[in-house]
Amino acid sequence: MIEFQNVTKKYPNGTIALNKVDLRIDDGEFVFIVGSSGAGKSTLIKLMLREETANSGIVKVNGKNLGKMPRYRIPKFRRSIGIVFQDFRLIPNMTAYDNVAFALRVTNVPSREIKRKVPYMLNLVGLASKMKCKPEELSGGEQQRVALARALVNSPSLIIADEPTGNIDPELSYEIVDLLNEINKLGVTVVMVTHEHDLVEQFNHRVITIDKGEVIRDTEGLEANVC
Amino acid sequence: MLNSFFYLVKQGFKNLWNNHLMSLASIGVLVSCMLLIGAAALLSINVSNIIDELEDQSEAIVYLDDDLSEEWINYVRENIVATGKIATIEFISKEEALYSMMESMGDDGILFEAYSQGDSNNLPDSFRITFDDVSDLEETLAKIETVDGVYSISALTEVAEVITGVKRMVYIGGIIIIGLLIAVSLMIIGNTIKITVFSRRREVNIMKYVGATNGFIRLPFIVEGISLGVISGGISYGIIYFAYDYLVKWVSSQNATWFSQIITDLVPFSVISDYLLIGFLAGGAFIGLFGCVAFIGKHLKV
Ligand SMILES: Nc1ncnc2c1ncn2[C@@H]1O[C@H](COP(=O)(O)OP(=O)(O)O)[C@@H](O)[C@H]1O
Ligand SMILES: [Mg+2]
Numbered sequence A: 001m002i003e004f005q006n007v008t009k010k011y012p013n014g015t016i017a018l019n020k021v022d023l024r025i026d027d028g029e030f031v032f033i034v035g036s037s038g039a040g041k042s043t044l045i046k047l048m049l050r051e052e053t054a055n056s057g058i059v060k061v062n063g064k065n066l067g068k069m070p071r072y073r074i075p076k077f078r079r080s081i082g083i084v085f086q087d088f089r090l091i092p093n094m095t096a097y098d099n100v101a102f103a104l105r106v107t108n109v110p111s112r113e114i115k116r117k118v119p120y121m122l123n124l125v126g127l128a129s130k131m132k133c134k135p136e137e138l139s140g141g142e143q144q145r146v147a148l149a150r151a152l153v154n155s156p157s158l159i160i161a162d163e164p165t166g167n168i169d170p171e172l173s174y175e176i177v178d179l180l181n182e183i184n185k186l187g188v189t190v191v192m193v194t195h196e197h198d199l200v201e202q203f204n205h206r207v208i209t210i211d212k213g214e215v216i217r218d219t220e221g222l223e224a225n226v227c
Numbered sequence B: 001m002l003n004s005f006f007y008l009v010k011q012g013f014k015n016l017w018n019n020h021l022m023s024l025a026s027i028g029v030l031v032s033c034m035l036l037i038g039a040a041a042l043l044s045i046n047v048s049n050i051i052d053e054l055e056d057q058s059e060a061i062v063y064l065d066d067d068l069s070e071e072w073i074n075y076v077r078e079n080i081v082a083t084g085k086i087a088t089i090e091f092i093s094k095e096e097a098l099y100s101m102m103e104s105m106g107d108d109g110i111l112f113e114a115y116s117q118g119d120s121n122n123l124p125d126s127f128r129i130t131f132d133d134v135s136d137l138e139e140t141l142a143k144i145e146t147v148d149g150v151y152s153i154s155a156l157t158e159v160a161e162v163i164t165g166v167k168r169m170v171y172i173g174g175i176i177i178i179g180l181l182i183a184v185s186l187m188i189i190g191n192t193i194k195i196t197v198f199s200r201r202r203e204v205n206i207m208k209y210v211g212a213t214n215g216f217i218r219l220p221f222i223v224e225g226i227s228l229g230v231i232s233g234g235i236s237y238g239i240i241y242f243a244y245d246y247l248v249k250w251v252s253s254q255n256a257t258w259f260s261q262i263i264t265d266l267v268p269f270s271v272i273s274d275y276l277l278i279g280f281l282a283g284g285a286f287i288g289l290f291g292c293v294a295f296i297g298k299h300l301k302v
Helices: A041-048 A073-080 A096-105 A112-125 A139-151 A171-185 A199-200 A222-226 B002-018 B018-059 B070-079 B092-102 B106-116 B138-143 B157-199 B201-210 B213-255 B258-262 B269-299
Strands: A001-012 A016-025 A030-036 A057-060 A080-087 A156-164 A188-191 A206-211 A214-219 B059-062 B086-092 B126-131 B152-157
Touching: A001 A156, A016 A041, A016 A214, A030 A171, A030 B059, A041 A057, A041 A188, A057 B152, A073 A080, A073 B201, A080 A139, A096 A112, A096 A139, A096 B002, A096 B126, A096 B201, A096 B213, A112 A139, A112 A188, A139 A156, A139 A171, A156 A171, A156 A214, A171 A188, A171 A199, A171 B086, B002 B018, B002 B213, B018 B157, B018 B213, B018 B269, B059 B070, B070 B126, B086 B092, B138 B152, B138 B157, B157 B201, B157 B213, B157 B269, B213 B269
Parallel strands: A030 A188, A030 A206, A080 A156, A156 A188
Antiparallel strands: A001 A016, A001 A057, A206 A214, B059 B126, B059 B152, B086 B126
8 A cells, every 4th residue: 555645745946746636446446647747756766765755744655664674674665566668678688588697686686586587577577589689689578577576576566667668669568567557456556657648548546646746636447437 | 898998909909019119118117117016115115024024133130139029029020011112031040140151161160169158149139131122112111121120131222222223214115115116107107008008199199089988998908908017017026036036145155255244145036036027917907006096187188
């Protein structure tokens, strides 16, 4: 569960990126966060990851008050979250397999488990046949699926994606969101930032709209209304 | 635990190899610094060796009042030794003094023959002392002079002053030079780490987001820093080993020049080689570690 209570974020240069934001995302939800460039979407994400801290208000993720979390607890906290970025952030000289394995290798996961989990995840995102390819040999969509496999490989309960389709051809964007959708069906909470309205409309999910650092609209998806 | 540890240590060595141009440049500068440090150390070791020899040779004669009892003489001896700066002390009776004077005059010594009879020898009893530390010699001598039964002292205090001055200069100069060079070495390591952090910012960023601990994120850089230091230390030791060996041989072959008047022999390399090797390797590792730890926080926001 993610909870923002009256959260304000002001950057040192004076920019108020978020202004008194209240929101709540329950476990198992799929939420789009939309808004124009500079609205404060990425700042919202950074607060959820404890990359930034709020100037006032409370940010809680998975029951933990991030404002009160000591620094040494941050790594463990982040292992419970899978993160995907617009620019994929793959390591160029590593194969798809190694890129996914990297997340496990640097967090004390035994190698037996790595050998089991990595192929499983690459298979899940439909890249089993491209395990040995380097990022440059993959399309944008495929690279983002590698990144998604990496985000999932630690078995997180929450996936946070900041404009994951921003660098991908529109036809392939749908596939990525669809994949996130499938992952959500497995019980993983998904928070996805985007400014592509067409894409949002193809899925019936909750949409939170941010403008100038404030939540101006919060609409439930159709599915939610059905039950 | 060990799994990730070894993986990241390996990454550190890989960095070293992948950035081999940068690594070579850093090793080059570090070796230069270490050679200068080594040369400064060897120079000061040899200078203080020469000074020690001069100190050993510096002596003073403490003349005693006439007709002191044996107990009194012992009392004076104890008080001289109590100053704590004395290497050797030797009692010279008035008879011995006369004999050695006669001896030093060779054939003319016979002229003093008459004084050895009866009470006519009016040379004083004395102590010949040598010092193991001539700093504050004036003070030491003043202390001895106040002892009851001491008549006067003769010593070359000017020489002692020069020795003390040189010693202090070598000491302070050595510390300043070595300090500066260590600072330069730290900057070099820091700079290398900065460049490596930059070239690996993607990995660092990912490690941060997948929840690698700070220690693990730093580990490859620390491995790289320590390796640079230790490799440079090893190379520097090798170079000094051959260069100093050559110098020792050259110096001992220079008989009968002005040079050999001052320096008879350098301190042999074997005397210092172990310290030098340990110093270079440990110092290199320390500089690598410290340079890394000191600068990494600035470039690595984890
Ligand atoms: N590190 C920062 N320092 C100062 N201002 C920032 C920083 N990051 C973002 N901002 C500002 O905060 C506002 C919101 O930015 P951001 O959250 O990145 O918006 P979005 O992701 O919706 O485009 C913008 O005006 C941006 O310029
Ligand atoms: Mg953004």
